[in-house]
Amino acid sequence: MNINQKFIAQRDSQGGDDGVIPLINVVFLMLIFFMVAGQIQKADPIQITPPNSINEQRPEAEPNVMMVVGSDGEMYLNDDLVVLEDVESRLTQLFDSAADQDAFWVQIKADGALNIESLRPLFSEIRAAGLTKVSIATQLGQGDAQ
Template sequence: MAMHFSRTRRSRINGDDSILPLTNVVFLLLIFFMLAGSLASPQAFDIQPPVSQSEAQARRDGLEIQIAADGEIAIDGQPIELDALEERARDALEADPDLALRLKADGDGDATRVVAVMQALRDAGGHKLRLITLAPE
């Protein structure tokens, strides 16, 4: 009696083959979030800051306060009243005393409104105030 042993064919699974679909999905998610996400802070108003006389680039860290041409105020894209501005800035400065405040005002806006906002920020304890302007052409 002849014994016949049949070998079962084992498929060799390469370790890279099982992780490749996962890598593809992660890569596609990365691309999606890069395209869908916004890296800039939201703009509450359409603001055209005045043109700067210097060539220096503005830093983008800190709390951004925006003043529209009609006098409306926003902090990091969220509209806020002048009365609440000082309290909101004080809370942010208590959390981070070295926080820089960036003021972006419309060039056609009222200068007295800008001065009132600057005074509210100073009263809140803000000592690092940067005025955002457009780079010269």
């Protein structure tokens, strides 16, 4: 029993916090790692599944305007809910206020369940606004590309 009391007295005299300092160091290292290695990306206003594509090319710059079109036809222009009739005027305002109008482009994130015919009115509104640089966001196909 004397030996146990001796070790308890020795532990109490040292403070007992020596085991916590390495744990704090590990937690801070993990925090720094996840801050550096993690990628934070803005979420879309509605959940969509882009259509599949075999094209692996990605744009070099961020689009000036991001349009998100849900499977039910709901449209968002830069995270603001819009109706089809307002798209032309909103795009014209954004284009006129752009610093570099030559590099101005629109990206459309449409749900893969939509067919191209349902997007035709949207393309007409974009063309009516005078914009010609438009891309559709896709995801790399999961199946075999033939």
